[in-house]
Amino acid sequence: MEQCPLCNGFVEQTIQCSNCHTIMEDRGKLTDYFDDYSAYMDIDIMKLYDGEINSLENHECLHVLYCHSCQHEETKSFHEQ
Numbered sequence: 767m768e769q770c771p772l773c774n775g776f777v778e779q780t781i782q783c784s785n786c787h788t789i790m791e792d793r794g795k796l797t798d799y800f801d802d803y804s805a806y807m808d809i810d811i812m813k814l815y816d817g818e819i820n821s822l823e824n825h826e827c828l829h830v831l832y833c834h835s836c837q838h839e840e841t842k843s844f845h846e847q
Contacts, residue, residue, distance in 0.1 A: 768825040768846035768847060769846055769847065770795075770827035770844060770846050771844065771846070771847055772792060772827070772829060772844055773794070773795060773827060776847070779792065779844070781831055781842065783833035783835065783836060783838050784838070784840065785833065785836045785838045786833065786835050786836045786838070788833060788834075788835040788836075790831040790832060790833045790838075790840075791831065791832045791833075791834065792829055792830075792831060793829070793830040793831065793832050794829060794830060795809075795812075795827060795828065795829060795830075796816055796817075796828040796829065796830050796841055797809075797812035797813070797815065797816050797828070799830065800812070800815070810822055816828050818843060821843065824845075825845060825846040826843040826844065826845060826846065827843065827844050827846055828841050828842070828843050828844075829841065829842055829843075829844060
């Protein structure tokens with residue numbers, strides 16, 4: 767079973783903001799923001815609703831990234847290992 771290296775703390779990623787090039791904060795999985803209980807749902811089932819068609823098959827975890835400098839927010843996929 768593959769696991770997201772960011773969710774599990776295996777690695778730390780430094781992502782630069784595409785607007786102002788400062789370091790962005792990882793705010794966790796995109797699917798955790800869907801509703802009050804989505805963070806407690808099965809991860810593979812939630813991947814069917816994350817907006818990325820092949821995230822389950824490609825073993826990708828979508829994370830929300832936020833820039834404190836310019837308030838830019840974006841979603842980036844990370845390959846599970």
